[in-house]
Amino acid sequence: MKGILYLGWRYLTYHWVKAVILISSITLILFLPAGLRVLVQQSRSQLTLRAQSTPLVIGAKGSPLELVLNACYFSSKVPEFIPYGHVEEVLQSGLATAIPLYVRFHAQNHPIVGTSLDYFDFRDLHIAVGRQMSRLGDCVVGAELAREQGIQPGDTIISSPENVFDLAGVYPLQMKVAGILAFSDSPDDAVIFVDIKTAWIIEGLAHGHEDLTRPAAAQRVLKQQDNVVIGNASVVEYTAITDKNINSFHFHGDPAAFNITSILAVPNDHKGKTLLIGRYKADQATRYQILEPDTVLDELLATIMTIERFVITALVTVGISTLVIAALVFMLSLRLRKREIITMTRIGGSRLAVNCILVSEIVCVLLTSIVLAAGLTFATARYAADVIRFFL
Amino acid sequence: MKVGFVRVRIVLLMLGVCCMVSCSPEQEKPRPGAKGDKTIVCTVNYPLAYFAKRIGGDLIDARFPGPIDEDPAYWQPDTAAIEQFQKADVILLNGAGYAKWMEMVSLPTSKCVNTSAAFKDHYIDLVAELTHSHGPAGKHAHGGLAFTTWLDFSLAAQQSKAIKDALVKRAPEHTADFEANYAGLEKDLMALDQEMKMVAAEIKGTPIVVSHPVYQYWTRGYGLNVQSVHWEPDEVPTETQWQEFRKMLVGHPSQCMIWEGNPAAEAVDALKAMQIESITFDPCGAAPSEKDFLDSMQKNIQELQKYIIQDSIKE
Numbered sequence: 001m002k003g004i005l006y007l008g009w010r011y012l013t014y015h016w017v018k019a020v021i022l023i024s025s026i027t028l029i030l031f032l033p034a035g036l037r038v039l040v041q042q043s044r045s046q047l048t049l050r051a052q053s054t055p056l057v058i059g060a061k062g063s064p065l066e067l068v069l070n071a072c073y074f075s076s077k078v079p080e081f082i083p084y085g086h087v088e089e090v091l092q093s094g095l096a097t098a099i100p101l102y103v104r105f106h107a108q109n110h111p112i113v114g115t116s117l118d119y120f121d122f123r124d125l126h127i128a129v130g131r132q133m134s135r136l137g138d139c140v141v142g143a144e145l146a147r148e149q150g151i152q153p154g155d156t157i158i159s160s161p162e163n164v165f166d167l168a169g170v171y172p173l174q175m176k177v178a179g180i181l182a183f184s185d186s187p188d189d190a191v192i193f194v195d196i197k198t199a200w201i202i203e204g205l206a207h208g209h210e211d212l213t214r215p216a217a218a219q220r221v222l223k224q225q226d227n228v229v230i231g232n233a234s235v236v237e238y239t240a241i242t243d244k245n246i247n248s249f250h251f252h253g254d255p256a257a258f259n260i261t262s263i264l265a266v267p268n269d270h271k272g273k274t275l276l277i278g279r280y281k282a283d284q285a286t287r288y289q290i291l292e293p294d295t296v297l298d299e300l301l302a303t304i305m306t307i308e309r310f311v312i313t314a315l316v317t318v319g320i321s322t323l324v325i326a327a328l329v330f331m332l333s334l335r336l337r338k339r340e341i342i343t344m345t346r347i348g349g350s351r352l353a354v355n356c357i358l359v360s361e362i363v364c365v366l367l368t369s370i371v372l373a374a375g376l377t378f379a380t381a382r383y384a385a386d387v388i389r390f391f392l
Numbered sequence: 393m394k395v396g397f398v399r400v401r402i403v404l405l406m407l408g409v410c411c412m413v414s415c416s417p418e419q420e421k422p423r424p425g426a427k428g429d430k431t432i433v434c435t436v437n438y439p440l441a442y443f444a445k446r447i448g449g450d451l452i453d454a455r456f457p458g459p460i461d462e463d464p465a466y467w468q469p470d471t472a473a474i475e476q477f478q479k480a481d482v483i484l485l486n487g488a489g490y491a492k493w494m495e496m497v498s499l500p501t502s503k504c505v506n507t508s509a510a511f512k513d514h515y516i517d518l519v520a521e522l523t524h525s526h527g528p529a530g531k532h533a534h535g536g537l538a539f540t541t542w543l544d545f546s547l548a549a550q551q552s553k554a555i556k557d558a559l560v561k562r563a564p565e566h567t568a569d570f571e572a573n574y575a576g577l578e579k580d581l582m583a584l585d586q587e588m589k590m591v592a593a594e595i596k597g598t599p600i601v602v603s604h605p606v607y608q609y610w611t612r613g614y615g616l617n618v619q620s621v622h623w624e625p626d627e628v629p630t631e632t633q634w635q636e637f638r639k640m641l642v643g644h645p646s647q648c649m650i651w652e653g654n655p656a657a658e659a660v661d662a663l664k665a666m667q668i669e670s671i672t673f674d675p676c677g678a679a680p681s682e683k684d685f686l687d688s689m690q691k692n693i694q695e696l697q698k699y700i701i702q703d704s705i706k707e
Contacts (some may be wrong), residue, residue, distance in 0.1 A: 087501070097502045117478060117500035133498045134474040195498040246496050247468075 004353060008360035018333075019365060022326060026369035027376070029319040033312050034377045040308045042384040044301055050186060051293035053123075055273060056265040058082075058090065058098075058280070061289045065300060068293045070103050071262040073187045074111040078104050078261060082288060084196070085256030087263055093279075095272035097122075099264040102199040107157045107175075110145055111191045114199025114260070122266055125188055129153055130179030136198050136249060137241030138178040144189035146180040153177050156240070157192060159202045173202045174240035200258050201241075201249065208238040208249035265290070330362055431562050434480035436491040437464040437677050439542040440507060442685040443552045444484060446577040448559055451566050455480075456679065464677050465490055465539060469497070482558050486551075488515045490539035505558040507551040508541050516608045540606045540675050544613030545585035545689070549578050584689050588614055591696050599646040601637075601668075606652060606675055619644045625653035625672075634662075641666075648699060669702070671695045 012019040050072045059067040060080030069076035090098035099122055102114035117132065119125075130153030133140050141151050151157070155177045175194060183189060200206050222230045238245045251258075267273035280290035334341075344354050430453045435441040441456035448454060457473045458464040469477070474497050477483055483499055485491070487508035508515075516538040542548040556574040560567050592614035605620040621637055623629050629637070649655075649663055650673045660670045673692040674680065680688045 091502070100501075116502075117498055118502045121500065131471070131475070132478060134471050134478070135498065136496050138498065197495070197498075247492075249496065251495070 004356045005360055007357045008364055011357070011361055012364060018329075022329065022365050023368050023372065025322055026326060026366065027372040029315075029322040030369060030373035031376045033315045033319065034373065035380045036308070036311060036315065038377055038381045039384050040304070042381065044304070046385060047301065048294055048297050051297045054264060054293045055267055056096070056276065057262050057291045057293055058086070058265055058288055059262040059291075061287055064289065064291050064296045067262060067289070068291055068296045071101055071264065072293055074103050074113060074191050075187075081259035081261060082263070083256060084258045084260050085254075086288065087260070088256065090263060090265055090276075093276065094268075095276045096265040096267040099266065100196050100260045101262045101264060102196055102260045104259075104261060105162070105199065105202050106160050107192055108149075108160065112139075112159060112199065112202065113191050113193050114196040114202075115193060116196055119193070119264070122264065123184070123186070123188060125184055126182045127179040128182035130177070133178045133193070133195055133198075135241070136195065136201060136246060137173065137175055139175040139192050139194045139198070140179045140181055141177055141193075142181050142189040142191050143183040145191065151177055151180065153179055171237060171239045173198070176241075196260065197251075197255075200251070200255070203259065205253065205258055206249055206251040208241065208245050210248070334358065431481045431559065432479070433482045433484060433559075434477045435484040436486055436494070438679040439548065439676055439685055440484045440486060440551070440555065441679075443548070443555050443577060444559070447552065447556050447570055447573045449569065449573055451563065451569060452559065458678065460679050460681070462678065465492075467491070468493055474498075482562055484555060484558070486539060486541060487512065488539040488541055489536040490541075505554060507554040508547070510550050510554060511541075511547060516612065518605075538605075538608035540677070541609050543607060543610035543675055545581045545588060546613065547609060549581040549585070552577050552581065580686055584686070584693070587690075587693050591693055591700065592616055594700050595696075598648070599644045600648050600650060601640065601644065601646040602650045602652075602673075603655070604652045606677075607650070607673075617644075618650075619646070623659070625651045625655045628656050628658045629662075669699055671699050 051068065054072050057068055057071045059071065060082050062080050066076045067079045070079050084100060087098045087100045090096055097118060099116055099118045100114070101119075103111055105112040105114075113119075120132070127140065128143065130140070139157060141157070145151065157175045157177060159172045159175065161172055175192070175198065181188065181193075194202075197206065224230070238248065241249060265276060267276055277290055277292075280286060280288060341354055341358075344357070345351070349357075430451065431448065433441075433444045433448065433452050433454045435444060435454065435456045437458070438456050441454045444452060444454040455476065456464070457469065457476045458467045477497070477499055480503065483504045485494065485504055485506045487506040506512075518536055518538055542551060552574060556570050559570050563570075588610075595616060597615075597617045600616060600618045602618055602620045603623045603625060605622060607618060607620070610616070611618040619640055621629075621633065621640065623633060647667055648669050648671060650671050652673065652675055654672055655670050663670055672695060674688050676685055676688050683691070
């Protein structure tokens with residue numbers, strides 16, 4: 001048996017060009033559908049993992065995909081705003097925990113995510129260096145962003161104005177980095193988290209300034225009528241929140257009416273989820289929509305899956321053709337080796353032994369191709385996530 | 393051959409162990425903020441901590457991280473104190489704009505319980521303070537609401553109910569204990585309420601001056617005739633303050649000044665010279681140095697009763 005395998009092996013190594021071509025073509029034809037399938041599956045899971053870990057998103061009526069992408073991936077256009085008071089309404093329903101999200105502002109093209117501390121518990125995010133944000137003006141930075149920009153606790157980040165030509169607009173806010181999040185392999189790694197109230201300060205709904213009622217501020221007072229003090233243009237609003245000026249910050253208006261972009265609703269149980277969805281679906285007049293992010297993304301991915309099916313069908317057809325051609329190559333090769341086979345018979349090789357040698361060559365080619373294709377598929381499965389993340 | 397078989401068995405055993413380790417259920421994570429099996433409750437003032445402790449007993453760890461010698465309403469917590477609040481399982485807020493620092497810090501919304509939410513429609517608006525105007529936002533005032541809600545003991549009972557509900561939600565397995573303890577506390581608070589109502593009935597609209605504007609709910613709850621000055625108990629009033637006080641007495645002839653803390657002897661003497669008795673009625677925002685909330689409130693009521701008796705003797 002050893003001799004048979006040795007002769008088969010020697011034949012292949014002698015005709016190595018032919019062997020390499022055969023092995024390559026069969027490997028590729030086996031790998032391509034399998035690799036593509038793995039790649040698509042991984043892309044799908046990368047996309048849906050985040051959506052699956054987000055039970056419900058509540059936001060203004062409009063594009064469901066935009067709302068989900070904004071709430072889960074902090075990308076896409078800023079959806080229509082909803083009032084913060086709706087968070088209270090969801091909480092008071094007793095059906096779910098409501099986590100506000102205000103994903104509107106940026107700092108150097110990185111999203112600033114205004115939320116509550118519940119978000120960190122919900123996503124199981126932990127502080128790797130420094131501490132959790134504790135006061136207005138504090139922020140915590142995602143691991144990847146901190147690594148890229150060399151951000152450390154104690155550094156400051158300045159919010160970018162929404163419109164550079166709006167000279168009378170809101171001043172950028174200088175935020176203090178309280179901590180850096182541990183790497184979570186998610187969109188949370190590339191954003192800046194602030195308290196929702198800090199996001200409202202960036203928006204200009206709250207501000208801090210010198211106390212105009214104090215004698216020291218007399219030169220900033222335009223006029224005082226009864227109990228109304230009117231400041232002049234020299235009143236400067238603080239652009240950074242410090243221990244000294246934090247008490248001068250105050251909100252204008254009712255926070256319940258302030259803007260947020262969405263609410264992550266984490267139902268207490270399955271019944272709570274069903275009831276909550278039912279409430280929004282039943283109320284046709286509501287200006288809100290409730291979404292299950294994985295359902296929304298499934299609809300998007302269904303299109304991608306259709307394309308995948310077409311590609312795999314084409315690849316399988318090509319694969320069958322390749323295998324037929326490979327069979328033809330082997331058959332033609334047998335004809336060319338007729339004299340060699342006669343010689344082997346004449347020197348005493350039985351018909352069975354000669355057939356075994358020929359079969360061993362074919363099996364060797366096929367096995368090598370299968371092993372290589374499996375190796376490539378495994379490598380794709382192992383590294384596809386990194387590649388996909390790079391492109392996403 | 394035998395050695396090979398042994399090797400195979402070792403490899404199989406190792407694979408089995410690996411499978412068992414990888415398939416074993418995830419270790420149960422400890423509840424955030426949990427100390428043993430106790431629910432950690434942080435409060436913004438002493439009365440709420442007292443109510444929580446009475447309801448939760450040894451099943452909870454009720455903490456008020458604020459100082460003893462400072463009014464918690466105007467306290468500024470440092471980062472360490474904020475972290476204590478952040479790590480708590482339940483954060484009890486007084487509501488009605490109490491503790492302005494709450495607006496300046498980051499706390500987990502889902503753990504915060506506004507104990508006065510049930511009567512938020514009955515909050516007392518403070519008289520409009522000085523307003524100011526600048527920039528496009530227009531005129532605005534930094535006024536607010538009266539917040540010493542617990543001095544109306546019926547409201548304190550409602551706040552206690554909110555605390556009981558929050559604890560039941562957090563640890564439903566102890567519902568029976570919480571309900572029983574709450575029943576006891578409610579009984580005590582309603583007894584205080586009855587006592588105070590009886591005292592108020594005896595006072596019958598007699599003008600009273602309070603040293604600090606913190607008695608609004610007490611005034612409304614028991615139908616008292618109260619006007620307020622803004623004096624600190626440990627400071628002797630200035631001449632301007634005395635002048636304003638005298639002006640007030642013209643329209644509000646009080647013979648009783650209620651202080652939130654033990655007043656300075658000089659101020660007491662000066663008031664006595666004006667035929668005005670000084671009574672201490674401690675709102676107990678911060679923890680009393682010796683007794684608990686219930687004792688302190690009973691002492692407050694007794695002080696009032698003493699005054700009524702003395703006053704009736706004088707008459």
